[in-house]
Amino acid sequence: MTEPLRLLCFPYAGGNAQTYVRWRRHLAPDIEVCPMQLLLADVRTRLADLTTPKDRPIALFGHSLGALLAFECARILVVEHGVQPARLLVSGHRAPHLPLREEAIHHLPDTEFLAKLGERSRTLRALTDPEFRKLLLPMLRADFTASETYAFAEGPLLTCPITALGGERDEDAPLGEVAAWQRHTTGRFEVTAFPGDHFFIDDAWEAVVTTIGERLRSRAETTPC
Structure with missing residues (x-):
């Protein structure tokens, strides 16, 4: 067993x-x-x-x-x-x-950050409610900050x-x-x-x-x- x-x-x-x-x-x-x-x-x-x-x-x-x-x-x-x-x-x-291949986006202003993220993430593209996007923004930015600043x-x-x-x-x-x-x-x-x-x-x-x-x-x- x-x-x-x-x-x-x-x-x-x-x-x-x-x-x-x-x-x-x-x-x-x-x-x-x-x-x-x-x-x-x-x-x-x-x-x-x-x-x-x-x-x-x-x-x-x-x-x-x-x-x-x-x-x-x-x-x-x-x-x-x-x-x-x-x-x-x-x-x-x-x-x-291996080094980071993509341009970092975690530091961008909210509008630019969401636009860039929308190009990469089908999950975000499916979220059309602006209030829900705003609610998720801190979590998304924290996740990408962790990923893009990883050493x-x-x-x-x-x-x-x-x-x-x-x-x-x-x-x-x-x-x-x-x-x-x-x-x-x-x-x-x-x-x-x-x-x-x-x-x-x-x-x-x-x-x-x-x-x-x-x-x-x-x-x-x-x-x-």
Whole structure:
């Protein structure tokens, strides 16, 4: 019987971690899906709660900005809690040591920021209510500030397997840059590609969840991916 496992799930910038709740119906009952919001201070407290007691392994998944946060939380687990994750699954983001490719927008005035964000985000384009956009603005700006001011710092390599997921037509995170995540573990590594652009995480979510479920079921195996 497979040991129960917690899967910490981090959303993309402007996304809602509660979208991962639907994953519970598609993953094995021994996998506890834990949606995580993009606030590092709160995440540190939650990580402490989730690792006390150390009663089950932890895996982490994140898409886009969430991939960076999942990676940093994996490093926190190792350095601060002595917990090596069962697996790190990173999606839709280039490896963290690579430089920022796009022009930063987090510092722009509100109108310009929303216009630029609308060019990148189908989620924002779908929000036509100006009051709702105004309500979301602080959260969106905070997410993009975190992403665009992220500074990678060298640290001990992870030893857990890393699975990197990418969209075949994702211009924000081309598969070659996704493959560069291999640098960050001494363990097994693989890249899994999905049809679609940066939002394959939404368009092909069932295929993504199936892939994640397969990788987590094989967590006790010692053969290479």
